[in-house]
Amino acid sequence: MSEHNLAELEDRIASESAFVDDLLDEIGRVVVGQRYMIERLLIGLLADGHVLLEGVPGLAKTLTVRTLSDAIGTDFQRIQFTPDLLPADLLGTQIYNQKTGAFSIKKGPIFTNVILADEINRSPAKVQSALLESMQERQVTIGEETFPLDDLFLVLATQNPIEQEGTYPLPEAQVDRFMLKIDVTYPTGDEELEIMRRMARTDESASVDAVASPGQILQARTVINDLYIDERVEQYIVNLVLASRDPGAYGLGELEPLLEYGASPRASINLNLAARAHAFLRHRAYVTPEDVRAVAQDVMQHRLVITYEAEAEQVAAADLVDRILSSVEVP
Structure with a gap:
């Protein structure tokens, strides 16, 4: 690449990536520390790759994902995976209308932008496969109809490394579909003190403003390719x-x-x-x-x-x- 072209690209990157700092600052207003996890979630978002989070409970995984979704103005769904969860609970199902004698489609929670699949290893293989197939193919089939998922579709799944009893570990071939696997660690002493001061309250937590848009994220993906x-x-x-x-x-x-x-x-x-x-x-x-x-x-x-x-x-x-x-x- 010539110096002239590189200079043009640098100017373009500077302009297109300006929203990143605002996004990090806005998330930092709610989430204390966890900069590493936040950056990796943004990498997954910008590179169109799903992320697997592993860490003990209470490390702000859900809060971070919800805050990220709010900060980019997208729809968010948290799905608690349990042993009795069925693929239809995730994808949706056909409902029979007795009056018309026809089936209608009821879409499941997977039809959103950002999904937090909480404790994904607590559900059996059929449910895991249903989610991971949607991640790979970016579409869902209900009955004989196939529905495309949104261009901005990100799955963030969590695993608890402590409780392994009653879990269904993800097979290696399925884990491979996640772009990143992040080990979420405990906060430092100073961060723990700040967390306690912020969260040991009975009033509502700080609200999050949308400082970026789905359109900016999709545009950034195009720029990253260049x-x-x-x-x-x-x-x-x-x-x-x-x-x-x-x-x-x-x-x-x-x-x-x-x-x-x-x-x-x-x-x-x-x-x-x-x-x-x-x-x-x-x-x-x-x-x-x-x-x-x-x-x-x-x-x-x-x-x-x-x-x-x-x-x-x-x-x-x-x-x-x-x-x-x-x-x-x-x-």
Whole structure:
């Protein structure tokens, strides 16, 4: 790309990404801390990728998702997944009208913009598959009719890492459909103090203003596609993914007994998209290796299948991603 074209692109990015800071500030008025989670949710939103959140209860996951939805002026639905939930409860169903003798369609809560699928692993495989198929195909079939979902359609699912009794863990092939998996952590001491001061009240919480629109988000997705990414950065993305499949070829032979399966091709696609969105959040017109490294853990960790030996040695997939990042040469 010529300097002239890059300068034009930088001006365009500066203009199109101006709403990002307003969005972060507005969410920060309600949500204390959790900057990492908020940025990753925005990356999923801007890169058109769904996000899996894992964390103990009480870490403001629902509050953050609802606040994000309000701040961009979109419809929001929270669905509590339970063992007795049926696919029809999610997608909708056909209702028979005795007077007319015809069926009508009653659409389910999936027909919205932002969905919080709370404790997705508490529902059986049929319900999980119904949601994940909608995520992949961006459409829902009820009876013989197929309905497209909105262009702005984002699924944010949560898992509780503590209570595993009575849950139905997501199969690896289904987890792979999430662009990012975020480990939500506890707040710091100062953040905890601020949370207590804000929330230990009986009056209503702060309202959220819509500081961005769905149209701006969709326009930003178009702009992100135009960000400049050098061939060496593209090759770096591919090398990170290949190192998870064939560690020995990248001087990581000690990882071979610990890895059952490496990352799928979706990993390289999503690494590229997420790195672009990460650069966009920083108002840059080009992608750097640091953008890739910043999102690599969230894109790759849930796509690695570790062996029983790794579990016995208490080595997590996140540890393996860290070792790959520290060993693969950075351009």
